[in-house]
Amino acid sequence: xxxxxxxxxxxVDPEQVLRSAAALLTRKSTATMDEVxxxxxxxxxxxxxxxxxxxxxxxxxxxxxxxECEAALDAARTDDGPAADAVRRLVRGIEPAAxxxxxxxxxxxxxxxxxxxxxxxxxxAGLTDLFRRGQESGEFRIDLTPAWLTEALYGLLGxxxxxxxxxxxxxxDFNHMIVELLLGGALRRE
Amino acid sequence: xxxxxxxxxxxVDPEQVLRSAAALLTRKSTATMDEVxxxxxxxxxxxxxxxxxxxxxxxxxxxxxxxECEAALDAARTDDGPAADAVRRLVRGIEPAAxxxxxxxxxxxxxxxxxxxxxxxxxxAGLTDLFRRGQESGEFRIDLTPAWLTEALYGLLGxxxxxxxxxxxxxxDFNHMIVELLLGGALRRE
DNA sequence: CCCACATGAGACATTCATGTCTCACACTGG
DNA sequence: CCAGTGTGAGACATGAATGTCTCATGTGGG
Numbered sequence: 345x346x347x348x349x350x351x352x353x354x355x356v357d358p359e360q361v362l363r364s365a366a367a368l369l370t371r372k373s374t375a376t377m378d379e380v381x382x383x384x385x386x387x388x389x390x391x392x393x394x395x396x397x398x399x400x401x402x403x404x405x406x407x408x409x410x411x412e413c414e415a416a417l418d419a420a421r422t423d424d425g426p427a428a429d430a431v432r433r434l435v436r437g438i439e440p441a442a443x444x445x446x447x448x449x450x451x452x453x454x455x456x457x458x459x460x461x462x463x464x465x466x467x468x469a470g471l472t473d474l475f476r477r478g479q480e481s482g483e484f485r486i487d488l489t490p491a492w493l494t495e496a497l498y499g500l501l502g503x504x505x506x507x508x509x510x511x512x513x514x515x516x517d518f519n520h521m522i523v524e525l526l527l528g529g530a531l532r533r534e
Numbered sequence: 535x536x537x538x539x540x541x542x543x544x545x546v547d548p549e550q551v552l553r554s555a556a557a558l559l560t561r562k563s564t565a566t567m568d569e570v571x572x573x574x575x576x577x578x579x580x581x582x583x584x585x586x587x588x589x590x591x592x593x594x595x596x597x598x599x600x601x602e603c604e605a606a607l608d609a610a611r612t613d614d615g616p617a618a619d620a621v622r623r624l625v626r627g628i629e630p631a632a633x634x635x636x637x638x639x640x641x642x643x644x645x646x647x648x649x650x651x652x653x654x655x656x657x658x659a660g661l662t663d664l665f666r667r668g669q670e671s672g673e674f675r676i677d678l679t680p681a682w683l684t685e686a687l688y689g690l691l692g693x694x695x696x697x698x699x700x701x702x703x704x705x706x707d708f709n710h711m712i713v714e715l716l717l718g719g720a721l722r723r724e
Numbered sequence: 725c726c727c728a729c730a731t732g733a734g735a736c737a738t739t740c741a742t743g744t745c746t747c748a749c750a751c752t753g754g
Numbered sequence: 755c756c757a758g759t760g761t762g763a764g765a766c767a768t769g770a771a772t773g774t775c776t777c778a779t780g781t782g783g784g
Contacts, residue, residue: 372641374563374564376770377773390731452561485720491702492694495696495703500689507685526720527720567743568742576761577763578763587742
């Protein structure tokens with residue numbers, strides 16, 4: 345494993361820092377760099393060594409979110425089989441990034457960078473295409489637009505991450521709650 | 535109309551200020567008081583005359599949100615008739631406050647005040663009771679917990695408000711998109 | 725055993741939002 | 755026409771967060 349040589353000593357894992365930062369910033373977006381550091385269990389100095397400043401932190405957060413979304417999108421093979429199954433695979437694969445998404449989806453103040461914008465556009469397109477494919481195959485209803493289903497998925501992922509963090513939903517139920525509500529809704533099927 | 539006498543001169547409408555503030559803070563929660571003022575079309579000085587500071591602004595935002603939610607909850611008569619119909623009435627009535635909710639639901643850093651907390655608890659209880667009633671009457675499926683349906687409703691309202699603001703969903707479709715997805719889901723009913 | 729390296733703690737200057745103030749202007753009503 | 759009132763613009767001091775630095779510690783590898 346080259347990882348052993350990579351993170352020598354008790355070096356901080358930047359990705360772990362980003363995850364805790366996302367969890368904190370989601371519920372308190374005005375958090376201080378010091379608070380972010382404490383939440384990650386490191387000092388402000390170390391946080392600053394890894395991320396030059398708040399802007400750099402948010403940018404890294406966004407890059408990680410984009411990367412994980414694209415990875416989940418690829419892994420879900422959204423072009424294969426029934427669209428509903430693809431949605432289930434997608435939600436399952438995107439679960440670890442839910443907290444990240446919850447933050448990034450709300451804080452859309454970042455619409456400045458070019459590459460980020462392109463990244464999100466690609467992800468949005470992938471999701472929208474999936475829902476459209478489901479409509480064209482007759483699986484999904486056509487009165488709910490693909491664009492709305494995409495936004496709704498973001499919203500539900502965020503709500504799910506929040507509900508889990510608040511202890512209102514069991515972590516193991518995360519997938520079921522989101523997928524079932526998104527696909528089947530709250531009404532009983534007769 | 536007593537309104538004419540109420541807002542004498544070109545006086546600022548505090549509620550209008552709060553709404554634009556909510557719209558701005560939802561997508562950029564680190565916005566400056568100056569940015570909030572500009573977004574409301576007033577000067578920073580005037581903003582400060584109406585709301586002593588950022589804390590006071592957020593508090594007023596929260597009070598307005600609670601008041602509108604409770605009003606919508608009462609107006610929806612959540613104890614009358616089929617639960618699904620009550621949900622439809624509720625979403626319709628809560629639409630004007632969606633942007634406000636989108637902000638308040640994410641920024642849960644405010645869990646300090648006593649009365650606010652009680653207000654939200656009452657609203658949560660009202661929603662949870664409605665979903666539970668729907669389950670007990672056999673309308674709603676029982677594998678989606680009332681707590682999750684409540685959180686999901688918040689999430690969908692926020693996503694809907696954002697989608698409308700971004701032009702991805704027509705304002706007239708707001709109710710339909712949210713209610714139909716929440717109740718019926720994305721799958722076609724055979 | 726010793727060196728290399730990452731971290732934590734703290735000091736420091738700087739930037740920036742904030743809160744408060746004053747003054748000039750515009751509009752409204754008498 | 756004039757007084758009253760709310761507003762915009764700007765100056766100003768304050769405080770907090772930020773960015774940068776140094777130094778001590780501690781651990782892991784050679």
